[in-house]
Amino acid sequence: MKLSMKVTYPLLLSGLVLASFGAQATGKYNGQDRGKPVMPSVVNAKVQSECSGCHIAYPPGLLPAASWQKVMDGLDQHFGVDASLPAADRQSITDYLVKYASNRWTANAAPLRITDGEWYKVKHIRSGKVTEAIVKRESVKSKSNCQACHSGAEKGQFDERSVKIPK
Numbered sequence: 001m002k003l004s005m006k007v008t009y010p011l012l013l014s015g016l017v018l019a020s021f022g023a024q025a026t027g028k029y030n031g032q033d034r035g036k037p038v039m040p041s042v043v044n045a046k047v048q049s050e051c052s053g054c055h056i057a058y059p060p061g062l063l064p065a066a067s068w069q070k071v072m073d074g075l076d077q078h079f080g081v082d083a084s085l086p087a088a089d090r091q092s093i094t095d096y097l098v099k100y101a102s103n104r105w106t107a108n109a110a111p112l113r114i115t116d117g118e119w120y121k122v123k124h125i126r127s128g129k130v131t132e133a134i135v136k137r138e139s140v141k142s143k144s145n146c147q148a149c150h151s152g153a154e155k156g157q158f159d160e161r162s163v164k165i166p167k
């Protein structure tokens, strides 16, 4: 199957680019990239079909390349489920995720989960905006359920002005 890619640039805020250089230079999270993962969101047909059955197809810019590599190397034990793929699909999806990964993290900060990343915790948990009680709601269920509160999540749209926490 041929990969079809559509590139959109919904969130290229100029500040992101500067912040990314800072983070790379020190090799550590420096607080500048709070809540601002690198977009563009690049939509890929294979990822849409293979990675959106159980949750949204997370945009590649939400994790660094080293994280995607780990996720894709462990699909047989993927957060408690078997999400294995034929080798060719796994390879083409890995290539895509790695290519469009965030360049604002470093290998020593490569969690398996987006929700274990520093910026996620700062924006959601430590800000007090996403409490445990909110996560438990039937309409949310998991802090990984981005689209419960960000309707444009799959397209990489997380602008805080469009956040809506469901009742």
Ligand code: HEC
Binding pocket: 050, 051, 052, 053, 054, 055, 058, 071, 078, 079, 080, 081, 082, 083, 093, 112, 113, 114, 115, 116, 142, 143, 144, 145
């Ligand atoms: C059979 C179901 C299933 C499929 C298919 C699947 N996943 Fe998952 N994935 C899960 C579950 C379950 C979780 C944990 C969700 C939670 O904690 O709420 C998860 C979580 C994740 C997370 C971490 C989310 C966080 O908490 O930050 C990433 C990243 C991820 N999946 C990537 C992928 C990719 C890439 C693919 C396609 C290759 C894929 N998944 C396909 C079931 C699946």
Ligand code: HEC
Binding pocket: 034, 035, 036, 037, 062, 114, 115, 123, 124, 129, 130, 134, 135, 140, 142, 143, 144, 145, 146, 147, 148, 149, 150, 158, 159, 160, 161, 163, 165
């Ligand atoms: C329960 C609701 C909820 C869930 C689930 C959720 N978020 Fe958020 N998100 C928020 C809120 C609230 C904010 C902060 C908005 C503000 O500062 O006014 C936010 C902020 C953000 C921001 C910063 C936006 C900006 O303009 O600075 C990003 C990026 C983001 N979330 C990504 C994600 C991702 C990725 C996921 C899933 C892995 C996710 N969120 C899951 C509610 C949620």
